Amino acid sequence: xxxxxxxxxxxxxxxxxxxxxxxxxxxxxxxxxxxxxxxxxxxxxxxxxxxxxxxxxxxxxxxxxxxxxxxxxxxxxxxxxxxxxxxxxxxxxxxxxxxxxxxxxxxxxxxxxxxxxxxxxxxxxxxxxxxxxxxxxxxxxxxxxxxxxxxxxxxxxxxxxxxxxxxxxxxxxxxxxxxxxxxxxxxxxxxxxxxxxxxxxxxxxxxxxxxxxxxxxxxxxxxxxxxxxxxxxxxxxxxxxxxxxxxxxxxxxxxxxxxxxxxxxxxxxxxxxxxxxxxxxxxx
Amino acid sequence: xxxxxxxxxxxxxxxxxxxxxxxxxxxxxxxxxxxxxxxxxxxxxxxxxxxxxxxxxxxxxxxxxxxxxxxxxxxxxxxxxxxxxxxxxxxxxxxxxxxxxxxxxxxxxxxxxxxxxxxxxxxxxxxxxxxxxxxxxxxxxxxxxxxxxxxxxxxxxxxxxxxxxxxxxxxxxxxxxxxxxxxxxxxxxxxxxxxxxxxxxxxxxxxxxxxxxxxxxxxxxxxxxxxxxxxxxxxxxxxxxxxxxxxxxxxxxxxxxxxxxxxxxxxxxxxxxxxxxxxxxxxxxxxxxxxxxxxxxxxxxxxxxxxxxxxxxxxxxxxxxxxxxxxxxxxxxxxxxxxxxxxxx
Numbered sequence: 033x034x035x036x037x038x039x040x041x042x043x044x045x046x047x048x049x050x051x052x053x054x055x056x057x058x059x060x061x062x063x064x065x066x067x068x069x070x071x072x073x074x075x076x077x078x079x080x081x082x083x084x085x086x087x088x089x090x091x092x093x094x095x096x097x098x099x100x101x102x103x104x105x106x107x108x109x110x111x112x113x114x115x116x117x118x119x120x121x122x123x124x125x126x127x128x129x130x131x132x133x134x135x136x137x138x139x140x141x142x143x144x145x146x147x148x149x150x151x152x153x154x155x156x157x158x159x160x161x162x163x164x165x166x167x168x169x170x171x172x173x174x175x176x177x178x179x180x181x182x183x184x185x186x187x188x189x190x191x192x193x194x195x196x197x198x199x200x201x202x203x204x205x206x207x208x209x210x211x212x213x214x215x216x217x218x219x220x221x222x223x224x225x226x227x228x229x230x231x232x233x234x235x236x237x238x239x240x241x242x243x244x245x246x247x248x249x250x251x252x253x254x255x256x257x258x259x260x261x262x263x264x265x266x267x268x269x270x271x272x273x274x275x276x277x278x279x280x281x282x283x284x285x286x287x288x289x290x291x292x293x294x295x296x297x298x299x300x301x302x303x304x305x306x307x308x309x310x311x312x313x314x315x316x
Numbered sequence: 317x318x319x320x321x322x323x324x325x326x327x328x329x330x331x332x333x334x335x336x337x338x339x340x341x342x343x344x345x346x347x348x349x350x351x352x353x354x355x356x357x358x359x360x361x362x363x364x365x366x367x368x369x370x371x372x373x374x375x376x377x378x379x380x381x382x383x384x385x386x387x388x389x390x391x392x393x394x395x396x397x398x399x400x401x402x403x404x405x406x407x408x409x410x411x412x413x414x415x416x417x418x419x420x421x422x423x424x425x426x427x428x429x430x431x432x433x434x435x436x437x438x439x440x441x442x443x444x445x446x447x448x449x450x451x452x453x454x455x456x457x458x459x460x461x462x463x464x465x466x467x468x469x470x471x472x473x474x475x476x477x478x479x480x481x482x483x484x485x486x487x488x489x490x491x492x493x494x495x496x497x498x499x500x501x502x503x504x505x506x507x508x509x510x511x512x513x514x515x516x517x518x519x520x521x522x523x524x525x526x527x528x529x530x531x532x533x534x535x536x537x538x539x540x541x542x543x544x545x546x547x548x549x550x551x552x553x554x555x556x557x558x559x560x561x562x563x564x565x566x567x568x569x570x571x572x573x574x575x576x577x578x579x580x581x582x583x584x585x586x587x588x589x590x591x592x593x594x595x596x597x598x599x600x601x602x603x604x605x606x607x608x609x610x611x612x613x614x615x616x617x618x619x620x621x622x623x624x625x626x627x628x629x630x631x632x633x634x635x636x637x638x639x640x641x642x643x644x645x646x647x648x649x650x651x652x653x654x655x656x657x658x659x660x661x
Contacts, residue, residue, distance in 0.1 A: 069444070119633040122391055122444055126580055127629035134623030141617030142343050235619075243448045250442070284464055290456035293449045300446060301439040 036275040044271035047229065049165045050075070050221035052263040054245035055252070056169055057217030059259050062249055063177060064210035065190035065203075067314040069125025070110045071218050072242025073132030078103040078222025080136045083233040087148045092156050092227060099223025100216050106132060107215035115204050115211075121314050129242075137235050149233055156228050161220065166260070169217070174256040186210060190310030218242075244296045251299045254310060262299065269295040324635045325585050325592070329599050332627040336620055345614055357609025358602035364609070366492050370563060372601030374399070376500045377555035378579025379586065379593040379600075380507045381548045387511060387588050388544030389524030394429060394447025395552040396576025397454035401428035402553025403560040404458065407466070407476060407567055410483035410560075417483045418499070418557055425553015426546040428454065433545040437538055443545070451576065459569050466567060475568040485562035494562035501594065503551060508590035510547075520544050552576060574622060578604075581625035584632050600625065 054071055061068050068074075078099035085098025106128060113124040143149060177183035186206045188196045193203045221241075226233050248266060252258025273291045276283055337347040337354070358368050378395045385392035392398075405424025406417040431450060435441040459474075466476045485494040511517040522530040523540040531537050555575060560567065582600050586592030600621075607621035 113630065113633055117634060117637050119637060122393075123580075123584065123629065124633060126393060126577070127626045127633070130577060130581070130622050130629070131626035134619045134621070134626055137619030138339070138617045138623060141619070240448070240452050243445060247445050247449070250445075284460050286456050286460035286463055289459065290453045293452040293456070297435070297441075297446060297449050297453070300441040300449075301435050 036278055037271060040271035040274040040278070041268070043274060044267040045166070046159070046162060047270060048263055048267035049162050050225045050229065051241050051245055051248070051266065052165050052260070053161075053169070053217045053221035053224070054242055055248045055259045055263055056165070056173060056256070057214035057221075058242075058245050058249050059252070059254060059256065060173060060177070060186075060217075061207075061210045061214045062254060062313055063190045063310055064186050064207045065193060065310055065312045065315065066114060066207060066210070067121045067125065067246070068107075068110055068114075068211075068214065069122060069243070069246065070106060070128030070132075071125075071214065071245060072238055072240065073129040074103040074106040074110075074215065074218040075222040075225065075238045075242055076129075076132045076136055076236070077106045078219040079226035079237055080139065080222075080233050082219075082223035083153060083226050084148055086154050086227055087151065090154055092154045095154065095227050096220060096223045099226075100219030103219035103222060104212070104215040107211045107218070111208055111211045115207055133236060136233075140233060140235055153227060153232050159228065161224050161228065165220075170256045170260060173213075177256075182206075187310070190312055193312055193315075240293065244292065247296045247300045250309075251302070253308075265299065266292070266295060321587055321589075321592075324632075325587065325596070328585060328628055328631040328635055331631045332624050333603075335627050336624050339620070339623070340614070340616060343616060345616070350610065350614065350616070353610055353613055354603075354606035357613075358606035364605060367605040367608075368598070368602045369493055369497060370601075371604045372597045373494075373496050373500045373562070374555040374559045374575045375578055375582050375600050375604075376593055376597035377503060377551050377558065378575050379582030379597050380504055380579075380590055381551035381555070382579045382583035383586065383588045383590055383593055384507055384511065384520070384551065385544055385548035386583060387524050388520040388540060388548075389527060390433075390541055390544045390548065391442075391444035392429060392432070392447050392545060392548045393444055393580070394432060394450050394549070394576070395555075395579045396572045396574070397447070397451035398425040398428045398549045398552035399556035399559075399572050399576045400454040400458050401425050401549075402556030403567060403571055404461065404556075405553065406483075406557035406560050407479060410479035414483045414485065414561065417479070417561055418554070421553045421557020421560075422550040423553070425556065426550040428553070429545045429549020430542065433542045436541065455572065458567065458571060462567050462569060468566075473568075475566050478565040479561060483561055484565060485558065494558075496558035496562040499554070499558060500597075503554065504590050504594050507551070507593075511590060516543075552579065555579075578622075578625055581628050584629050587632075587636070600628075 054075060058068060058071055081102025082095045082099030086092055086095025110124060110128055113119040114121045177187060185196055185201050189203050189206045196203050225237060230237060248259060248262040251262040270292060273288055277288055337351045340347060340350040357364055359365050378399060381395050402421035402425040405420040409420030410417045428450060432443045432446040435446050436443045462476055463474045468475055468477045485496050487494050511521060519535050519540055523535060523537045527537055578600060582593060582596045586596035603624050604621045607618040610616045611618040
């Protein structure tokens with residue numbers, strides 16, 4: 033069991049990479065004072081647009097760009113409602129998840145006769161996304177948020193937006209930028225899921241990773257170190273799940289499928305010590 | 317005011333239908349053609365109308381579940397899981413008869429939802445996330461059940477045996493429609509009475525409207541949260557129980573089919589009013605049934621119904637943003653989340 037667990041760890045790191053990207057993106061957005069449940073829909077849309085672009089252009093690179101574009105459209109829609117219309121963010125996020133599920137299902141079934149979803153997809157040569165997600169992006173974002181004036185203002189949008197306004201800066205502008213950063217990350221996440229981890233698009237393939245990401249942001253207390261740690265804990269739990277599956281100890285397959293969500297619930301309950309969210313989180 | 321709210325809802329529904337019909341252009345169908353299929357497939361014949369009413373029953377109950385929770389300022393996005401819990405509860409109790417099965421569905425839904433309120437109160441875990449996570453857990457538990465302990469005795473398909481005939485809901489006359497529709501409408505009236513004609517309802521709404529003000533008025537807001545979640549969960553559980561006892565008679569993997577999430581659209585179109593939910597559920601029932609017909613005759617995926625739900629929610633957001641009191645966003649929820657429980661004591 034132990035050797036199987038060790039063997040499963042590299043797999044777990046790769047498998048939780050899209051989750052980590054989503055966690056990083058949601059962290060930036062929540063630091064700017066927004067809760068975006070719609071990230072689930074951003075990833076799902078990105079997975080689809082990535083596959084379509086990759087198939088049409090025969091390029092993985094462009095596939096990833098297509099994923100980012102897909103996530104950006106969904107992110108812009110969230111921004112339009114949450115920022116422009118000052119709508120409730122949880123209601124908007126839920127609607128956006130439904131929208132993405134409906135639209136991707138619609139397009140997926142509509143294009144079934146086409147070869148786009150049936151032919152093998154172009155594969156990633158060298159996996160640059162894993163080191164990018166686990167090392168470079170967290171460092172870059174931590175620097176941006178805690179070592180620059182812009183980052184200070186962005187975090188102020190999550191704590192005391194009035195102060196940003198008083199400073200002569202635009203809260204909405206900073207939040208839009210945060211959404212843009214999240215779109216890039218959620219786009220990469222969705223594209224990685226479809227182009228690297230799976231062999232194409234499948235309906236509802238994101239399977240709650242967006243919601244799990246939101247939970248990990250809370251567990252990580254809205255900090256990048258915590259985000260990495262939380263995703264790692266989750267990844268190890270996932271590795272244990274793979275190991276258990278491989279060991280064939282007769283734990284029913286369907287119960288194993290529930291493990292990630294149970295682990296996330298436990299993670300959420302483990303935060304105990306009254307974590308302090310950004311003061312203006314989710315306020316419209 | 318009431319006229320205006322109804323007008324807003326009708327307009328939102330019309331806009332959603334128009335957008336839906338136009339989206340067919342992408343696949344070479346004329347909007348007019350799609351519209352006529354949608355209408356004839358949902359209310360155009362006796363048979364279609366029965367299908368619509370059958371779909372409206374669970375939608376009405378999950379819609380009530382969301383309306384009660386949101387009115388009380390509780391983010392219960394877990395209708396899907398509570399629906400499944402209710403169906404499982406009803407299935408397990410079905411051998412003791414119909415009444416027992418229905419009671420079990422109410423109880424199972426309430427218990428499943430209460431896991432989230434317990435986690436909120438004891439560990440400060442936000443219910444918006446825990447209820448969603450519990451949906452996924454319920455889906456996989458059901459998957460396990462119908463592939464394992466509850467699989468049919470012939471062991472052929474991943475589904476359960478049928479519930480005993482004594483536990484099935486009787487049909488109305490010669491139609492396919494079952495008596496669950498009466499239960500659902502009674503539930504809607506009861507929910508209205510609870511929210512608007514009792515002291516408990518006033519406390520629930522006060523807690524949702526302004527958590528801090530409610531607390532200073534002497535309301536135990538934590539207890540209200542627990543009760544709102546339990547009542548809301550019971551409604552979604554009842555939806556699952558009625559669907560099992562009245563329509564499917566068996567459990568299978570994709571049993572929930574999105575009814576829980578659809579409840580959010582149902583409740584928002586009704587502007588969180590229990591009686592408005594009846595009309596709203598009928599609209600979404602028609603949309604779902606019409607979408608099924610679209611799939612059969614025009615080859616358009618029936619997931620357009622989900623698309624339609626999202627459009628309705630978004631359109632309602634735009635239409636009601638000037639009238640916050642219309643209730644698309646329970647005030648005070650964000651405030652309670654912001655301050656955390658530590659400061660409320």
